[in-house]
Amino acid sequence: MLIGELSERTGASRRLLRYYEEQGLIASRRCQNGYRDYDERFVDRVVQIRGLLDAGLPTRIIRQILPCLDQPRTIHFSDATPEMIATLERERDRMTSRIDCLSRNRDAVSEYLDAVRDNRSREAVGTEPDT
Amino acid sequence: MLIGELSERTGASRRLLRYYEEQGLIASRRCQNGYRDYDERFVDRVVQIRGLLDAGLPTRIIRQILPCLDQPRTIHFSDATPEMIATLERERDRMTSRIDCLSRNRDAVSEYLDAVRDNRSREAVGTEPDT
DNA sequence: TGGAAGCCTCACACTTATGTGAAGGTCAAT
């Protein structure tokens, strides 16, 4: 599959796909004419990369954890150096606190929206003045 | 409280606090000599801002949702224009999907770590060769 | 009175993740 198709199927711009390659997040073979040639598995891979980026992880961390998240769950124990494991544990914890923080704030936003909605319906029956 | 103290208590550099002010995320009174003067509530506020930033929200969104998340939960219904509510709902949904994505990936990392740990203990009793 | 420590503004610099455009090759169809 050429870069245009990968782009369409993942929603990442061509530019961005070349950037991910430059960052070592994905790889491509080259056709005789120099065109990049990707295989199927990169569709999921790119989607995952974008999810992680959107979740706030920088490419250098993604590059590290990506091998562990490969589709045909082949565990590469060879990569599992103590430093690697430490990095992963640290990153897992960071992800957890990020999740907690996001959840708290999302809940706060939700509560606000609920309160506004309540206020609206009270106003609708003309019961209370607002702030 | 002067900027130095706020910096120490929040872990954000002075530079960053000035930047947040420039971005409209926090505000300060000024002393006669021009020094910034913050009150207590900004400690929590800054911590919250950093949490949201770390969670991937850009300052322009944080600026919008911050008033809704104020400590003494004063609901400012006056701010609740339809566009504002729409933005908040959109942002709440984005936060939810970010949480889901982060959770999935964190779980994948956890699974990998568990697998490595299992492999380690099997190795310890000399049962299996590795990949 | 002098120095250290804290503050101010301004400004240049860097990284990360992106967009955009130029100059040019390839390929398929007309």
Added chain:
DNA sequence: ATTGACCTTCACATAAGTGTGAGGCTTCCA
């Protein structure tokens, strides 16, 4: 053969979040 839709590399641009340093206040303490 030319057009249009691909692809290539290179390079400049931008926003966000930071660092760092210059040049210059203030405040306090010895």
